[in-house]
Every structure is written in structure tokens, then in C-alpha cells.
Amino acid sequence: MDGYRVPVGRHRVEEKIGGSLFIATAERVSSAEEAKGFVDAMKREFRDATHNCHAFVAGPPGASASGMGDDGEPRGTAGPPMHQVLVHCGIGEIAVVVTRYYGGTKLGTGGLVRAYGGMVKRCLEEIPTTFFATSEPVALTVAYADLSAVKREVEAHGGEVLSELFTAVVGLSVRLPEESKTLFLERVSRMATMTEE
Structure with missing residues (x-):
């Protein structure tokens, strides 16, 4: 089955370095x-911190929809090493912010690269993940009165709502695990008019 691992909830680790x-x-x-x-x-949340550096991959592992930022650290010493870890970690749809409260000791370029990359590695070692099965999206047209019930069915079948368009009715694009799609479509067919994209 096609898919990849994604984080479950928010996870945080702390460490004093230098x-x-x-x-x-x-x-x-x-x-x-x-x-x-x-x-x-x-x-x-950490507005009083010295730096809040970040990296993200907003799709499957290694996806091109990604980004990074050094937030005032010397260029290339925070965002790039963090991003490098994320791209090769095998987890998709993930963002990491590494917050630094400066403690008076300069770490140098190499020390910063090791600290920021190492914090991401440590966080990923402990983060809970779940398998996200990819499949072709299903397009649904739903009456407003049925929207909550349809969303509950999406969640119950391990899927996610990709987009919503509110007009006279609600247009939903949802993605579901292949093994759940048939049962899901049977359950909501009485309350929604559907076409697969």
C-alpha cells in the first residue's frame, strides 16, 4: 500500500548545549x-527567545514543498542542517522549530550546525507517528445539514479533508486509505452526491 509516516500531535524535546x-x-x-x-x-510562544529557526516538509518525505529559516543565526547554520535531517528522515508532512535561548557561550559555525541538526534528530527519535495511506482524492458535494456527519465519517475511516468550498452546497475533497474508500462511499452515499476526481 502506498503511503508514508506522519507525526501524531505536537512533540517537544529540550537540551542544554554549550x-x-x-x-x-x-x-x-x-x-x-x-x-x-x-x-x-x-x-x-517563545517571543523572548534569541532565535526560532525552522524547517518543514509539507508533503511526502523529501517533497519539494519545503522550506527553512535561520532566524538571525549565521547563514546556513540552522535552517539547512534542520532541513537536511527532515528530508532524509522518512517522515512526511512535518515542521520543526528549534528555539534557542543564548547562554553566553558561542558555539561556532560547526557547533551550531551540530546543535540544530542534532535537536531535530533527537525530536524525531521520540515523536509518535502513524502511517498515512495515500490514494486519489474523492470529490463530494454535501448539503450543509450533512456536513458534520460526512466529516465524522471521513475521520472514522482514517481519511482527511483536503479542501472545502462553500457555495449553495459544500464541495469537499477528501483522501482516504484505499481499503476504507468503498465502505466510506457506501455509508455517505445516502447523504452526498459524489464523483471521484
């Missing part, structure tokens, strides 16, 4: 917009 406190926080993101929202949320 007097500085490093905090790595990881979360699942399925788009660059979600990744930006997560990074912004971490910057608000």
Missing part, C-alpha cells in the same frame, strides 16, 4: 501555509 537552552518542537503540517502558521505560533 550553556544555551535548545527546544525542538515538531508538528504535522500538510501545506506551506500550515507550516508558516506553526512557525508563527512558536515565535509567539
